[in-house]
Each structure stands twice: as C-alpha cells, then as structure tokens.
Amino acid sequence: MATVLDTTHVPVTAAPALRLDHLRTLEAESIHILREVVAEFERPVMLYSVGKDSSVMLRLAQKAFFPGPIPFPLLHVDTTYKFREMIAFRDDMARSVGARLIVHTNQDAIADGTQPFAVGTQRCCGLLKTKALLDALQAGNFDAALGGARRDEERSRAKERVFSIRDASGQWDPKRQRPELWHLLNARLRPGESIRVFPLSNWTEIDIWQYIHVEQIPIVPLYLAKEREVIVRGSSLIVPEQSFVPVLPGDKVETLRCRMRSLGCSPCTGAIRSDADTVPKIIEELIAVRQSERQLRIIDHDQDASMEMKKREGYF
Amino acid sequence: MSGLLRICTAGSVDDGKSTLIGRMLHDAQAVYEDQVTSVRAASKNRGAGPIDFSLFTDGLKAEREQGITIDVAYRYFATAKRKFILADTPGHEQYTRNMATGASTADLAILLVDASQGVKPQSRRHARIAQLLGITDFVVAINKMDLVAFNRDVYERIRDEFLDILGGARCHAIPLSALQGDNVMGPSPNTPWFEGPGLLEHLETVDVAHDLTAQPFRFPVQLVMRPDHQFRGYAGQIVTGIVRVGDLVTAWPSGRSAHVKRIVTHDGDLDMAFAPMSVAITLDEEIDISRGDQLSGASSPPHVGNRFQAEIVWMDERPAQPGRVYLLKHTTRTVAAEVDRTLALNQIGTATVAVTHPLVFDRYENNRATGSFVLIDPATCFTAGAGMIAGLGESDRTQPNSPISAAARLAHLARGASSDAEAIEAVERALEEMLT
Numbered sequence: 001m002a003t004v005l006d007t008t009h010v011p012v013t014a015a016p017a018l019r020l021d022h023l024r025t026l027e028a029e030s031i032h033i034l035r036e037v038v039a040e041f042e043r044p045v046m047l048y049s050v051g052k053d054s055s056v057m058l059r060l061a062q063k064a065f066f067p068g069p070i071p072f073p074l075l076h077v078d079t080t081y082k083f084r085e086m087i088a089f090r091d092d093m094a095r096s097v098g099a100r101l102i103v104h105t106n107q108d109a110i111a112d113g114t115q116p117f118a119v120g121t122q123r124c125c126g127l128l129k130t131k132a133l134l135d136a137l138q139a140g141n142f143d144a145a146l147g148g149a150r151r152d153e154e155r156s157r158a159k160e161r162v163f164s165i166r167d168a169s170g171q172w173d174p175k176r177q178r179p180e181l182w183h184l185l186n187a188r189l190r191p192g193e194s195i196r197v198f199p200l201s202n203w204t205e206i207d208i209w210q211y212i213h214v215e216q217i218p219i220v221p222l223y224l225a226k227e228r229e230v231i232v233r234g235s236s237l238i239v240p241e242q243s244f245v246p247v248l249p250g251d252k253v254e255t256l257r258c259r260m261r262s263l264g265c266s267p268c269t270g271a272i273r274s275d276a277d278t279v280p281k282i283i284e285e286l287i288a289v290r291q292s293e294r295q296l297r298i299i300d301h302d303q304d305a306s307m308e309m310k311k312r313e314g315y316f
Numbered sequence: 317m318s319g320l321l322r323i324c325t326a327g328s329v330d331d332g333k334s335t336l337i338g339r340m341l342h343d344a345q346a347v348y349e350d351q352v353t354s355v356r357a358a359s360k361n362r363g364a365g366p367i368d369f370s371l372f373t374d375g376l377k378a379e380r381e382q383g384i385t386i387d388v389a390y391r392y393f394a395t396a397k398r399k400f401i402l403a404d405t406p407g408h409e410q411y412t413r414n415m416a417t418g419a420s421t422a423d424l425a426i427l428l429v430d431a432s433q434g435v436k437p438q439s440r441r442h443a444r445i446a447q448l449l450g451i452t453d454f455v456v457a458i459n460k461m462d463l464v465a466f467n468r469d470v471y472e473r474i475r476d477e478f479l480d481i482l483g484g485a486r487c488h489a490i491p492l493s494a495l496q497g498d499n500v501m502g503p504s505p506n507t508p509w510f511e512g513p514g515l516l517e518h519l520e521t522v523d524v525a526h527d528l529t530a531q532p533f534r535f536p537v538q539l540v541m542r543p544d545h546q547f548r549g550y551a552g553q554i555v556t557g558i559v560r561v562g563d564l565v566t567a568w569p570s571g572r573s574a575h576v577k578r579i580v581t582h583d584g585d586l587d588m589a590f591a592p593m594s595v596a597i598t599l600d601e602e603i604d605i606s607r608g609d610q611l612s613g614a615s616s617p618p619h620v621g622n623r624f625q626a627e628i629v630w631m632d633e634r635p636a637q638p639g640r641v642y643l644l645k646h647t648t649r650t651v652a653a654e655v656d657r658t659l660a661l662n663q664i665g666t667a668t669v670a671v672t673h674p675l676v677f678d679r680y681e682n683n684r685a686t687g688s689f690v691l692i693d694p695a696t697c698f699t700a701g702a703g704m705i706a707g708l709g710e711s712d713r714t715q716p717n718s719p720i721s722a723a724a725r726l727a728h729l730a731r732g733a734s735s736d737a738e739a740i741e742a743v744e745r746a747l748e749e750m751l752t
Contacts, residue, residue, distance in 0.1 A: 067547060
C-alpha cells in the first residue's frame with residue numbers, strides 16, 4: 001500500500017549532487033515562469049493574497065530577479081473582511097521585501113452594506129473579490145497578473161494553463177485555452193485581452209509547506225494552532241471577528257485549539273481543530289488528515305461547478 | 317533515482333483512462349475524503365458503480381455532462397518512493413493537440429487499451445505522437461481484463477502488437493482492471509500468470525534516465541539584469557548540461573566567447589550549476605548578449621540557422637499555409653516564420669521552416685528544450701503549431717519548389733503584422749538579415 005510521502009525532513013540540494021530534488025525542480029521552473037512574465041509583458045502585477053501560496057510566490061520573485069529588486073508591484077484585493085492578523089502581516093512583508101503594495105477595495109459595495117449574510121456568498125464574492133480585482137487590474141493598466149493558484153487545489157483548476165488568457169471583460173473560457181507545450185509560454189495577446197499567470201501551477205499543498213519549512217518563509221500566525229475563541233456551528237469553526245456574523249440557535253461559542261488551513265475572509269473561512277503549532281507539525285498533519293484544503297471554503301460549495309463558474313467570471 | 321516522474325496517459329474513447337487515473341489517485345490516497353463524498357453523490361445514476369472514478373479527473377462542467385474528457389488535466393500524487401505529475405490527455409481525435417501537450421513534458425507514457433476491443437487506429441496514433449515527442453519509456457495498460465475473463469492469450473496478443481508498434485522503445489505491459497483495481501496497486505489474484513510488477517510499483521521504480529546534465533551546456537538567456545552599473549548578469553534556466561566558474565562559454569548567434577565569472581543566486585554564489593537550475597551568470601568580458609541569445613559550452617556548439625526541417629503537429633482549426641507569416645517561439649526568442657506546406661488540424665507532417673532571424677538550436681532528438689518551438693498565429697494569437705527540429709535546411713535542400721523569394725517574403729511579413737509599427741519592424745529586421 002502506498003502512502004503519502006514522508007517528507008517532514010526534506011533533503012535539499014545543498015552540496016552539488018547532480019540531480020535536483022523535486023522541490024528545487026519546482027523552484028527552478030517557477031523562477032523561469034516569473035522571468036518570462038517580466039521579459040514579455042509591459043506592466044505585470046503580482047496578486048498578493050497574504051496566504052501561504054502568496055508567501056512562497058513572493059520568495060520566488062525575490063530569487064528570480066536577484067540581485068535586483070522585484071520588478072513589479074504587489075496587489076492585494078481587500079474585502080475588509082480578511083482576518084486582522086493578515087493585514088498586519090501584509091504590510092510588514094511588503095516593507096521587508098521592499099515591494100510597492102497596492103491595496104484595492106470595492107468601496108461602493110462596502111458602503112452599500114455588502115457582506116455575506118446580507119447579500120449571500122455568491123454576490124458578496126462577486127462584488128468584493130471578482131469585481132474589485134477586475135477594477136484594480138484596469139485601474140493599474142496591468143497586462144499580466146501573477147497569481148498563486150495551484151492545479152491540485154480544485155478540479156477545474158487542474159485544467160488551468162500557466163499562461164491563462166482572459167477576454168476583454170476578464171473572463172475565462174475553458175474551451176478556448178491555448179495548448180502549452182514544453183516550457184514555451186505564448187505571451188501574445190489580442191487587443192483587450194489580459195493574462196493570468198500561475199507560477200505555482202505544479203506545486204501541491206505539501207510542496208508549499210515543505211518549501212516554507214526549508215526556506216524559513218514567514219507565514220501569518222493564523223496557520224499555526226493555538227487556543228482561539230470560535231463559534232462552533234455543526235462541523236464548522238468560525239472565528240467571530242466581524243460583528244455581523246450572527247449567532248444561530250445551536251451555535252456554541254468555545255475556546256478551542258485550532259488553526260486555519262487556508263486563509264480568506266473571516267466569516268467564510270473555517271478553522272480546523274489542530275495541535276499543529278509548527279510548520280513540520282503542519283506537514284505531518286497534512287499527511288495524516290485527508291480533507292482537501294478548500295473544503296473549509298464555503299464559497300466553493302455554494303453551487304454546482306462553483307469554482308469553474310467563478311473562474312469564468314474573472315475570479316482567480 | 318529522480319524524485320519526480322512526469323507521466324502522460326493516452327487511450328481511445330471508453331478505454332477507461334479517467335477511471336484508471338481516478339483509481340490510482342484514490343488508491344494512492346491522493347484524493348481527499350470530501351472529494352470522494354462529492355463524487356460518490358454525483359456518481360448516482362451514471363451506472364459506473366458506487367464510485368465513478370472518472371469524476372475525480374473530469375474537471376469541467378461540460379465534461380461531466382458529456383461524460384468525456386475534453387482538456388488536459390494535471391494531477392499530482394506521491395507514494396513513499398516518488399512524486400508524480402500526471403497529464404491526463406483526452407482520447408478524442410479532435411483533441412490530438414492535448415496528447416502532444418501532455419507528452420511534451422512527460423518522461424513516460426501510459427498507453428491504455430480496452431482488452432475487449434483490442435488495438436485501435438487511435439492507439440497507434442497515440443503511440444506515434446508520444447514517440448514523436450521524444451518519449452522512450454512506455455507502460456501499455458491493457459484494461460478491462462475482467463471483460464475477457466482475465467484471458468492470458470488476449471493480454472499477450474495485445475502486448476505483442478504494441479511491442480511491434482513501439483519498435484525499440486522500453487515497454488512494460490500490464491493486464492489490469494481499473495474498475496476493480498486488479499494490478500493497479502498490487503498483484504491481482506485474477507492474473508496468477510502475470511509476474512511483472514503492478515502499475516504503481518512499476519511507476520515507483522522505473523528508471524527513465526533522461527540525464528539532462530550529461531548533455532552539452534545550453535543556457536537560453538531570458539533577461540539581462542542590470543540592477544546597477546557594476547552588475548551585468550544573464551538570467552535564465554540551464555536547460556541541459558553543467559556550468560562552472562571559469563568555463564569558457566560562447567554566446568550565440570554572435571559566436572563570441574568569454575569565461576564564466578560568477579554564478580549568482582539569491583542563496584549565494586555557486587561554483588557549479590546544472591540543469592534544470594535557474595541562475596544568473598556573469599562573464600569576465602563585456603560581450604553583447606540579449607534575451608533570446610544562448611550561452612553554450614565551447615566544445616559542442618549548437619546549430620545556428622534561418623532554415624531547418626521540422627516535424628510539426630498542427631493544433632489550430634485554421635490550417636497552416638505556405639506564405640502565411642507566423643510567430644515562432646523557440647527557447648526565449650520569438651521571430652517571424654513561414655512553413656512550406658499545408659497542414660490541417662491534428663495533422664502531423666515534416667515541413668521546411670524559414671525564419672527571419674537566426675535561431676540557435678539542436679535537433680529535437682538530442683535536446684528537447686533547444687529543439688522545440690511553437691508557431692503562433694499573429695491574427696488570433698493562438699498557439700497553432702508545435703514543432704520539433706529534425707534537421708538542417710542546408711543539408712536537406714532536395715525540394716527546390718519552395719524557395720521564398722525576398723520580395724514575397726517581405727510582403728508576407730508586412731501583411732502578417734498586426735500594426736504598421738510591427739510591419740516596419742519585421743520588414744526592417746528581414747532586410748537587415750538579407751543584406752548582411
């Protein structure tokens with residue numbers, strides 16, 4: 001019986017062995033992609049979501065352009081409902097790597113009282129994430145947007161290209177994707193088209209954590225287990241940061257040892273019960289726990305083929 | 317043994333390819349519980365047993381509705397011994413391009429065949445595409461053995477037919493049932509006559525020694541990095557070979573040489589670097605090098621030329637036509653190009669390719685990275701063709717019917733450009749080329 005790789009302690013090529021291990025192979029491939037973007041596009045931007053994948057992508061960007069600085073700005077689409085720790089972490093990171101940070105919020109929607117319990121998760125995501133992202137890309141006149149999505153996250157993402165073309169309204173047509181052979185990336189765009197680029201396409205969740213471990217990349221502390229006050233709703237654990245999150249009949253407020261497996265907006269991202277308070281413990285937990293990471297993201301399950309529909313509309 | 321094996325799969329419609337992959341992912345525990353739950357729910361009314369394994373991989377809504385796979389899906393799994401990247405490519409005739417896409421980066425191909433149907437024309441075609449794209453290691457997965465009562469003769473007949481099709485390639489044939497799991501993870505009691513390892517065990521242990529570092533040093537320059545006046549470095553990925561500080565390297569197409577001064581990375585300078593590392597290289601002499609040029613070892617130079625023979629897989633509904641100008645991307649250089657023949661969608665053929673600016677290349681059989689290119693239709697920007705360089709134009713001038721005259725070539729270039737500025741640039745470049 002095969003088991004998932006035992007990789008808490010990953011051998012890393014430090015001494016010159018003439019074969020790169022899988023992590024350094026992925027690293028080299030991602031650096032190649034980042035450099036192609038800078039070579040081929042006028043105004044690239046990196047979507048920085050503050051999560052673990054973004055943190056890895058940021059480190060890869062530092063490596064790709066060393067000894068120069070990162071030659072593009074970072075863009076954070078802030079719904080204003082992100083965890084508070086994420087915002088503090090974001091500002092620190094941008095300062096420490098010396099990158100320009102653009103923060104964009106759909107202020108009109110916020111002023112109209114948009115929040116998931118008022119308008120539903122689909123409409124809330126549509127306004128605060130998808131529309132805000134498209135507006136921000138247009139405002140910055142960006143022709144290429146780098147994102148940290150991975151193909152192993154969700155089954156429609158498994159079919160995503162590294163260079164993924166979007167039409168003039170930012171939408172994805174999965175049936176009109178360009179073939180991508182070898183490592184030859186076609187950067188040509190027709191007028192009005194733009195491109196999303198996914199340098200982490202071939203990384204898995206465990207690869208990300210192993211890389212964070214060996215590279216000692218800083219992460220938002222929400223990923224690590226500690227005692228937190230949460231609303232227990234069925235099998236979901238919700239961190240009550242926003243006052244509009246209602247307490248429903250049957251809800252219990254408890255203090256539990258838990259952590260976030262993926263970071264999004266606090267009302268729509270559940271915590272998991274966990275004792276993993278270090279990165280190696282997270283890797284061990286991942287090997288043992290068999291729940292896919294996006295399960296805790298309510299927005300993926302709000303309609304049939306949910307992620308594919310959001311991607312078609314312009315979400316990452 | 318390498319820690320990462322890249323696999324592609326191919327088979328005809330209904331050979332059960334998605335089912336086999338779903339089974340492998342499930343049995344290797346690469347599929348998560350919540351995906352199993354949602355697939356189990358969706359499997360109702362589809363008549364493929366309690367779990368329809370194809371639902372793990374058929375990611376797009378249209379595919380789930382039609383019950384077929386229409387696009388390449390990449391899957392990731394690991395066992396105790398290896399990590400795998402698997403490109404699941406569709407078996408439909410009209411999607412040959414996806415097969416080529418999956419095969420272009422694969423170390424090994426799994427060719428699937430339905431034991432009850434035998435070898436079909438599609439199977440031969442897939443084997444041919446995989447071989448054309450440079451794959452030399454194969455698994456022939458003879459599926460649905462349960463439908464032929466695990467008959468040994470059926471297995472041997474199909475196995476021998478494939479050995480014949482694949483010529484000298486290395487090939488392991490396995491009798492299996494993806495639906496029931498026979499010989500996927502471990503040996504099956506239904507095939508006591510089969511002694512070879514099951515599918516996953518074979519994939520874990522097979523040695524596909526594509527030793528990139530044993531080939532000559534090739535380094536296509538991606539970016540020239542000048543963060544300040546002191547530093548001038550060439551950023552790129554070593555596609556093959558090894559480079560050491562002090563090595564004499566030659567920049568192509570200029571042919572000027574210099575010594576490697578530093579190999580720079582964010583993690584510190586290296587004394588030596590090898591494929592497939594991404595690094596930055598500085599030289600001890602200032603020579604004019606820009607994106608698209610190539611550094612290579614002084615002892616085994618690449619070819620430099622404007623004309624070559626290539627095997628081309630055509631992937632666009634608009635056929636390839638002589639006289640039309642395409643953009644050709646090869647390593648990190650994009651040039652204007654013409655082909656001397658017509659190719660229809662999914663057609664594979666040998667053509668002479670003429671380019672406006674010399675390319676630095678190797679034959680594909682010697683080097684996948686410097687021997688491959690894509691053709692882009694400048695009107696639609698679609699990746700219309702995939703090419704593998706087979707030989708030099710000069711040595712193969714046996715077809716006198718396709719000289720592209722200077723005037724005709726310039727006119728094509730101008731017509732093919734999307735703007736006046738681009739036309740002027742393309743014509744100027746071509747003129748310069750012709751006059752120097």
